[in-house]
Amino acid sequence: ADTRGVTGTSVIIGSHTDLSGPLASWGVPATNGARMRFDDQNAAGGVHGRKIDFKVEDTQYQVPLTVRATNRLVQRDNVFAIILGAGTAQSMASYEITDKLGIPNVFPLSAARSMAYPTHPLHVSYFVSYQDQAVGAIRYFHETAGIKSVCLQTQSSEYGEEVTEGVTQGVEAHGLTLAMVGTHRTTETEFAGVATAIRNANCDLIYLGTTGRDTIALYTTLRQLGVTVPIVGNMVSYLPVVAKAAGGAMEGLYVVSPVADADWTDGDAFRTDFITRYRAAFKEEPTVQSQVGWISADLLIKALEAAGPELTEDALMKAIEGISHYTDPFGGPDLSFSADKRFGGNSLTLLQVENSAWAVRQADLPF
């Protein structure tokens, strides 16, 4: 076939991701996980006899660098598809290039709605969008705890705006009030002022559109101020360090996430093998982000297999749309795609910090 990036013996897959910027704690493990999956597949003979050639470009989370990286992948490396593109604005810019050329650009490392909505034949996301994460969380706490009002603090970024949208949606759906909205620059470390404002707003639930460091700072400050209502973050705060931080002061923080860290200790053969090989290859512990990378690669491989030996972009996208109730070996929630279901996740997981670690409170949370 004369499909771009596909030969009889290889298929080129690209990724533009953040390996050294602010989102590196997502980009690096995800890339590692995906690389592991591809290497395994290649060792097993590839897909339909084609080895997967995985090209990764560092964008440092900057749009101009992403554009250049995408151009390199598309024009020089001649990739067949792009996966795990990091960042919302970054992926949006990358879409502008790949869409024109009909290149699939799938499973970005962002749960923004714009990643797969409005529906576009070349975009799918494996997560549940930030909006739906917020909607799901609010519904849960409304139903279980009968909350009446919500406070929201987000970063001033596109991520923050998405979260705000979702929270607004959730609040309206259940007739609640949004008592206060605050935003901060991503580099902020001190939250006493807003925390006081939040406390004085007396809401029943505090939702955080934060990432890692600011989650820790804001959460500890709120608790120090004597705030006792539930505080919920979303998938971006779902990091081991957030649970471990501040000598136990993170106890009680909730997050909703479309993915959940595997139970590494239950002796499952796959997971034990994964963790040992991962440690050996990358000199660090696997995280949920490594799983995301692995699963994205796995989904892609499944789709490549299903697309058949005559590989075209169209066939790949059709094959992805055909995936239904995919379950991953890490024990995460199942995924389905279709012509109009562009976000794969079917449910969320609610987790909470307990003894400086994440504990699942409720799996298969609907949204």
Added chain:
Amino acid sequence: MSTLSVQNISVAFGGLRALRDVSFTVEPGQIFAIIGPNGAGKSTIFNAISRIYDVAGGAIRFGDRDLLTLRPDQVVQSGIARTFQNIELFEKATVLQNLLVGCHGRMQRNLLAEFLFLPAVRRGELAARRKVEEVLDLLDLQHLRSERVADLPYGARKNVELARALCAGPKLLLLDEPASGLNPEETTDMSFWLKDIKEELGVTILMVEHDMNLVGRTADRVLALANGEVVAEGTVAQVQADRRVQDAYLGGAA
């Protein structure tokens, strides 16, 4: 022709009163010298005239203009150019470029025209260049035209600074110690130039100078200053004969 009249000006720095009620008048066509011990306030007078220092009281008029109402960059428009005691040239630029900046006050400026370099801008440049060459000829600096100022020895810089001030086409020239750092031969040259500038260009000169030789040769009138106050004023001979001037400044027999 305009007269510079300084009336009762005072300048203070915090508690220090650098000038106290200083008055004098420089008639057109004169070479007027200010002498006085170090720290007497001579440079301060210059700085007050060129509006770098604010005066605490008094008036400075040049012709019919009240200088105290002007901004420092407007002073040159009224016909006053100056040099500095410690030499303030544009070090990284060539002599030619320095002198062209000297012409700045008289050139037309229009950003768009300059960006497109319309013919009018070219004409302006050529005119400025001719002026610069005239001054270079007058002060015998042609050979330094494309030297970088930073590479010049002290004495040459002094002359370049004088040239730059002349490029502004002033009616009154303020010279702060024009002969310091010059050897006697060069000082003699300087005295000729000062006379040429006065006689041929018709420029009035107000200068601060410690070299009594130069003052004696050139100055029409001399003002002696000490501790911010006028001690004596008159011809060179009159001032030199003043006891207080001799004690405080010349050191006994001059």
Added chain:
Amino acid sequence: MRTLFKTSYGFDIDHLVDPGERIRVGLLIAGALALPLVLSGYALSEMAMFLCYALAGLGLMVLTGFSGQVSFGHAAFLGLGAYAQVWFLQRGVPFLVALVLAGLIAGVMGAAVGRAASKMHGFYLAIATLAFAILVETVIGAAVPLTGGHMGVSVPPITLFGYEVQGGWQTYYLYLAVLLFFVWGVANLKRAPTGRAMVAVRDSETSAQSLGVNIARTKITAFFASAFITGVAGGLMAHQLYYLSPETFGLGESLKLLLMIVVGGLGTISGAIIGAVFVTFLPNAIEILRMVLPSGIAHQVGLEPFLFGAIIAGFIIFEPDGLYGRWRKFRLFLETYPYYKRATFTRQKRYLKTGRFR
């Protein structure tokens, strides 16, 4: 070595009087025109980005290189230009008109900053521009109806006289033309009174003032011209970014612009362009370096910014006059060969004096 006899003052005023230089610049332009014949689509898109950076650098050069006002926030003008361009295009304003308007909007903002900053000096000014850039970023993020906020906006394609300009060589030639026009203009400015006034303000404010240079006005003019050019660069760059979001024009981008002109050589037009070459193609060079490095190091995360920093640091340590300075030395070597004396550029020891006077 050739000797050039000057026979009129025009020789000191005109551009490119030296035949050798004429040939060099001619060759350079001819080479630039011929590039699309040999380059691939990817390389041409890199070139278009390079032209945008060169133009932005040229803008900053007017401010920092000529008039000595360091700006840490120039990416704000890039962003203003880019957003303005998109806004006008979305409303059907023709491309070239939109570009000029984008420049004007950036320029007017620049003049306002210049007005506010006319009393500030050196580092204070630099930090104030940084704050300004952060505020601009915030405003762009907040002005959702105008700018799409943090979600960003996608950029319409370029249409010139009803004809859609394709990526690749068409965009490349368009951008090249714009850059050459501004290079010519800035070169003009430099030989005219306003340009000289800027340089004078840079070297000694007191002295410039005593020669009739209005400091505030000169600074405002410099800011205006600089922001205008950078705004136009932003307008062009928008089309290369495809998608605008406020974070794109943050501190990192501002520092990159500054870095570009310093590495290129402050105070010269060539410096802006050489600096842009350096900054745009350094990642490619690092890529090549990666191939020869042992794989353990080559796949090290963060290697790219590290090498980026290291190469720039190396350049400043060994070539503080910038790449343009290096080129001048090389040219002199060629011209005077075999009489070239190393001593020509060996420096005497130098000593710092305080910069706290103005």
Added chain:
Amino acid sequence: MQFTDAMHLLVIGLAQGSGYALVALGFVFIYRATEIVNFAHGELMMLGAFAVLTFAELWGLGFWLGAAMGILSLGVFGYALDALVMRRVIGESQSSIFILTVALGVMLKALAGMIWGYTPLVLNVPFQGTVDIGGMVIATNRIAVIIGTVLICIALYLFLGRTRLGLAMQAASQNQLAAYYSRVPVKRLISVIWAIGAMVAATAGVLMAPVTQVSPEITAIGIKALAGAVVGGFGSIPGALLGCLLIGVAEPFLDYTYPPLQGVYAYAIMLVVLLVRPEGLIPQTFRKKV
């Protein structure tokens, strides 16, 4: 807002301001002695925090020994940085040197990322926990920052103004040639200054670690510290303290009053101050006497 809230925000603001000030002090100290604006100072702070973390946690030396060794090693690093790099560019244009420090910052940040990774790490400090002051619960680590800053500030101020070494440092920054002629060993002195500056930065990194965590991204504090120092009048130690405290204290109150703009206030305050006083609160530049 209740009175206790206000008091609480005030204390937090003071602590945060002190944190900025501690970083700013390092800037100012290096600037005062060399007139170099070290844009990599936030990176030195980060390196200091990482160094202490390495010694204290990864090597298991415990906090106090780890802190001492970490801070000292930053001193050595600062000295070497000057002796090997900064010394070579003495006399170059200010902007070149500035860009050099930017480049160094980029390198240091990338290096830290390579060594310690990008996920924030936790440094356990002994001043964990809270104290109750009249019904107001304050984290002990905040108080530690305030005390640390006050002590270092006084020490540096006295050092610069009152000791002969301090005078010599100032002399070296104002006129190197004349300092050389006066026998001042300028080069060595400047290296010592870098060592001290880096140690102050490392101290700041350690004291701020409970608030910021330790990751390559904490360098961003450097920019606010810079803003604080500029507000105070760049180059003045009391000015840096004043400016940073002003920003530190104003921030939480403004955040409280209008939460949607958190993180922008510091810069807005700085712009306002500079518009009114273009040289900061305690001006450090002067019109040249001519």
Added chain:
Amino acid sequence: MTDDILLETRNLETFYGPIMAISGISLKVARESVVTVLGANGAGKTTLLKTISGAIDCKKGQVIFGGAEVQNQPPDRVAARGIGHVPEGREVFPFMSVHENLVVGAWGRHDRDAVARDMEQVFAYFPDLAEKRDQMAGFLSGGQQQMLAIGRAFMGRPKLMILDEPSLGLSPLLTKTIFGIVRRINGEQGVTILLVEQNAHAALQVADHGYVLEVGRVVMEAPGAELIESEDIKEFYLGKADAGVRGERRWKKRKTWR
């Protein structure tokens, strides 16, 4: 007698980039003597002095001070050997007080009492400075800064004092004072003096020996008294002579040593 030579330069050559500023200068300064160097603008006097004190590097030749070669050493090391340099053009520490300037001048000295005494001595020489003891040096008048630069070098108690145009911008009275001081520290404290001065008349009066520099070379050297009598010196360097010889004549006589 070489023992009596405190400072000697041999064939010194110094370049600024491609420009050779001094080309093969050899001179000797005997212990406890006053030596003056005369020369027109740009002759290379300042360059010579800077090369001696290590502020700039020479390409060829030696600087021998107190028996040791010191050329191309860092200036602080050279100074520590006992050279005090009063640079051209008032290089003070502008944001430090007069007092602090003098304290830095005494860097490296540990005899506190003597330093205090020397400080009083400086203030006695220059009462103007005493008045401004706590004022920032950058705002002193030009002449006051010059006094401060001289005083600061004096505070270092050097063996050899190098003065580059010390009378620049000083009033006639102070110029006299300066030369008086030069003579005194030379006579009373045995400090050797190397003096560059435009005011050749005054310089030659105190000098034991003089050198004349032209475009980077020594064109004449002789004991001070002899130089005063030289026709060329009279014509070109002595203000006194020119009233008689040159007068109102604008053309210049050719120097006979060319």
